[in-house]
Amino acid sequence: MKVLQSSMKYSWLLLLFWNPAHTPDCSAVVATEVSGLFRSQSSLLDLNPPVHLSQLRHALSGQTTGTYKGRTIAPVMSAAGADWLTREDRERNEQPEKVLDALNIREGMTVADIGAGVGYFSLRLARRVSNNGRVLAVDVQSEMLELLKKNMEKQRVSNIDLIQGSPVDPHLPENSVDLALLVDVYHEFQTPEEMMSRIRSSLKSDGRLVLIEYRGEDPNVPIKPEHKMTVKQVLFEIEPMGFRLKETLEFLPWQHIFIFVRD
Structure with a gap:
């Protein structure tokens, strides 16, 4: 710091x-x-x-911040670019409500939004899990969490816990999370194995890990290569960390949705 x-x-x-x-x-x-x-x-x-x-x-x-298993690790997006997280076309391209429907987010769940940014998904998750559920919004940048706090106040949301993580630890309580959501963030992890080990520990025995990543196989996806991942690369990295792929969803125009469970 x-x-x-x-x-x-x-x-x-x-x-x-x-x-x-x-x-x-x-x-x-x-x-x-x-x-x-x-x-x-x-x-x-x-x-x-x-x-x-x-x-x-x-x-x-x-x-950029090095390589991991043959992949260039992308730099973390600065809070100075936070406006990009609420760009006008994001809802059309990422279809957040449809994603949360597909993930069966229910009242009473505890969901960790890792790399929460300004709360694009956290605020939607908070409404889904209702007041008897919790959203654990994790970000490594205090500036992002401050912006999320302001958005919570504007929308009168109170069931989001703000957690400042580090590049090696999201600081989540163990065995407490029903679903860990990582939207366009895993490829920025500077220490993937350390982070994923701690995320795995935070999941309940039947908890799910969800990664959403831009398709590395598609050259027409208008994102820099280091911010995209192929199915092959994701499985190559994630499965040895103690996870098993349960399902891949492909209804988004630009992104893969990977659903993993603990192996």
């Missing part, structure tokens, strides 16, 4: 040469940082020194 107070150039040199390969303790580097600079990226950074430094290097350079 911090960034270096020195110049951009000096920060890059420091990060480039002072890393786990050169010293076992990076805490001295982290300790030289101050909050407030690069605010849109700062809330994405983990406090674990080696992970923190790697993330900061990418934030300073504007690069």
Whole structure:
């Protein structure tokens, strides 16, 4: 949650040469940082020194955040671009109410919306689960959660819990979630195995994991390649993490819907 107070150039040199390969303790580097600079990226950074430094290097350079199983990990969308989450054509393309119908979201359920952003799905989920259900809205950016809080107040919604996660932990209670929903977010996980392990632990024994991802097989989907995933790649990554594919839904014009259960 911090960034270096020195110049951009000096920060890059420091990060480039002072890393786990050169010293076992990076805490001295982290300790030289101050909050407030690069605010849109700062809330994405983990406090674990080696992970923190790697993330900061990418934030300073504007690069993506590495690779996982042959796939480029996409950068997390900054809160500065939050308006894109409520763009006019999103409802036509993503059909959120139809998606929630297909997922059989019911009154009384506990649903985790991971990568909740400004609450595009969280607010709809809250109405579906009603007052005797809960929505656990997780985001790594405090700015996104502040925007979601304002939207909750506008719509007088009170059954959403705001949770600030980290790149390695969504901070969900164990064995408590009926359905974990990840809409266009899994491909941005900087530490997929750590995140998915914790998400799996949060699910009830009969809980479901739902991933919605833009189709990587379709070159006509107007999204950058690192923000799309193929069916093959999703199964290659998710199934070894202790999940079994139950169903794939293909009624959306641009996106796959994957429904997994615990294996």
